Amino acid sequence: ESMKPILAVARHFTPEVNARIDRDFEPRWNPNEQPWTQDELLQAADGADAVLVSPVNKLDARFFSLLSNSVKVIATFSVGYDHIDLAAAHARGIPVSHTPGVLTDATADVGMLLLLGASRRAYEAQQRLRSGLWASSKGDLLGWSLQGKVLGIYGMGRIGQALAHRARAFGMQVHYNNRSRLSPDEEQGAVFHEDAASLLRVSQFLSLNAPASQDTRHFLRTENIDLLPAGAIVINTARGALVNDDDLITALKSGRIAAAGLDVFEGEPKLNPGYLDLPNAFLLPHIGSATVETRTAMGMLALDNIEAVLKGRPAPTLLRN
Template sequence: MTENAAESRPRPRVLVTRRLPADVEARLRTEFSPLLYEDGGPIGLDKIAAEAEKADALLITGSEKMTGDAFAALPKSIRIVATLSVGTDHIDLDAARKLGFVVTNTPDVLTDATADITLLVMLGAARRAYEGQKILREGRWTGWAPTQFLGTDLRGKRLGVLGMGRIGQAVAARARAFGMKIHYHNRRPVAEAEALAATYHDTVESLLRVSDVLSLNCPGTPETHHLINDRTIDMMPPNAILVNTARGSVVDDEALIRALKSGRLQSAGLDVFEGEPKVNPGYFDIDNCYILPHMGSATVETRNAMGFCCLDNIAAYFSGQEPPARVA
């Protein structure tokens, strides 16, 4: 760990568990006294507890699992934990509240980047992009042929959006531009969906039955754990495509791999995985799966915005104001 030189006016000391984009770290050094984890991380919870003795605030990412025990191990000097993520499934929010911690996230700022990557993996899955790249990179392409790598048009297909929050709406708007027909399930109808001529389904099962392409945009919760499994996959139309840029825990990997190998599903596009960075090796043996290593928010603009959002929350807390993105 390294710490900025002390200034005449004490600044909050912020323990940062991962290296951040250069612009974010520059602002961090200007406004705070940062404790940066130089190894690149992720940092273990025991290390966090030890280094936190020097800090007033904690800035984590989705890689750090803040359990009740992890919060209990933090020193009394830390009262705010800012996560560089919109999702909070890695944080025990109930424990944080009971122990008096403020927790903040980064809503709104990663909507467009994640929606863009959703369309990328959707197109990759529909148009057999991995297979095309593979044959080129291996030097096995012998030239164009009328029946080679025939994929599926998105135009006219029914897109099922499971979770019509900000990201789901952004995915639906992009898909509408491709000529897709939008269907969705949410806890309740969404007013903004009317502009997309989207059809609301009051159950997941109803949505699955009409989803030629299913986009998972729901949070990772106990209720959504392995929501996509053998039973629910069988509800989808023949030759359907599954897309997941939400949380890996929503999908039963073994069930999806079986469906892809058997042809029950045409293909899948995945940017997230259960237990990541460990990935079920079954995905590596199938060509009809377009996979990326959790790149949804990976643009300079978006990661900067996420980092600045964390710093805004921490700054607000130490100035006596309500953090703008407080979740606990």
């Protein structure tokens, strides 16, 4: 029997995925609760054939300048790849794969959870109930309806389109901004805005669904917040880097933005402490793709890519420059 390839594995996955790794590879598991530091990852990758990482691992130019020559492929357990310097990887001839498609529905579901949680004040309601205050004679905890409202989607890729599909079922009118206009079949009646400012002006609800990049960094800052209708509701399942936290916190405090639902944060797992005191911030710890089914599919797709590259076959979801 031929030797199994050596795989540096930066985290653990679902039991099915872990079992496949143990069966088909010679794994070097991260034994710690904490993510590997870059130097620990480099050490684990020394002599390995492949490396499996996630967005907590930063694979920058330094990483690729120090990475062992033995590594033939890198897979990230994510659709997002802003944590990887692709140009540096490709300059060294190392293909990088990601996991598009399999997490689209789970992430769009969390988009709805955030829209509903923020608009129906689910965090305040939970707090009231748990502190023994069922209701107050001075007034009920009133939120804002989705029915008939405009949902603006900034970044209309796979997840944006899946969110649009769900939002339509809730009676929302979908508008979007994207680098290019979708086909009518993909649009499903959503209204295209060529520039983001025009989208913001109509968005009673706004969902951030663009990848993090230099172009999208701090898209949600005061200058753009001021274009939204007063009392707009904002959600983010994409990347924290799309938001200027201080500006959003200021707008949530003043009520300029009525509520926010956030699953991702700049600098996560640390987050701006200003969010923690806000009753109108509905916060989740990056659980967009976190279902058993989705996480298993992501792991399997990551391993399919690694195996394909190592066996010289076409890999299903490699990233291009």
